[in-house]
Amino acid sequence: MGKDVYERMKYFVVEKIKPNYSAIARQYGVDPRTVKTAYLRAQNGETIVRNQRKRRSKLDRFQDIIKDKYTAGCSARAIYDFIVEKGFTGKYTIVKDYCRHFRKAQTKKATIRVEHTMGLSAQVDWKEQVTMTDQNGVPHTFSIFLYVLPYSKFKFLKLTLDQKQDTLFKCLFEAFKATGGIPKEIWFDNMSTVVDHKLSDFHHHRFNELSTPVIKCWKTPI
Template structure:
């Protein structure tokens, strides 16, 4: 809005409303404040979180391999007054770090192209008709023939 005021440009309320996807009255109020020189910024009140006294304990328990539900029940016994969702959301940051650690990037050469397959819950019966369930991981290199000929 300051740019419109400084450059003395007549504001098209409808255009700005569509562009910013806000109410036209909001645009008009902001423009009038910019004209009068009043800059009003909203400040967010800092509140104490319900997790403040429990963050270190949650981190220790999560890194020890406890589930979020078990951590929630444990800290409720210690006096936590919040809900399960707060704890679940807080623990999500640790889960995202673990996921990033688990993924690896494989650089491939010009001639070789790795192919990876994963099959879960493969069901087979032996000759005595006993059921066996297992998972299969397979990685093999596909050699590109056109690169070998050159």
């Protein structure tokens, strides 16, 4: 029984109209008895649940192997070659697409939602450098200082000619003045003016000696 026929019969029931089974059957290309059954079910408030057959995939019996191998750092091509030896008869693109969807799903699970509190934190970052040419053909490169209050979504931007620490501190003071206060925490996005990347790894950060006294009460996200 088609859902369209059932929905039409629900309309007749709601409007208290006696349907012409034969006419409706011709309209939808079904048997009149099907229309009558749909009408009776609609009268009784029954719902139509269509049993959808789950299409089997050639990857079904290899999914656990693919997940284990991909998590271990194997490439989609290496995984494909491995499961082919185990009897897989599908194409490489199927394995590649499955690995891509699996990676997206794992990334989504690993995403942590941060709830922001009023006046607690601010986020600071240098955005991409922009080069513009003046009327004399001389190029000038600008950096964009961005200061964001996550709770209110307020943004303070300033064009600068460099990304030096003195420039950073001046921009911060202007941002404090523009927002009317200083947050308890300021999160920096691994800025070279704050963190020595060559002396830090993924888990630990080492602050610049010049910036440490100034940011010792601030935090950077790890």
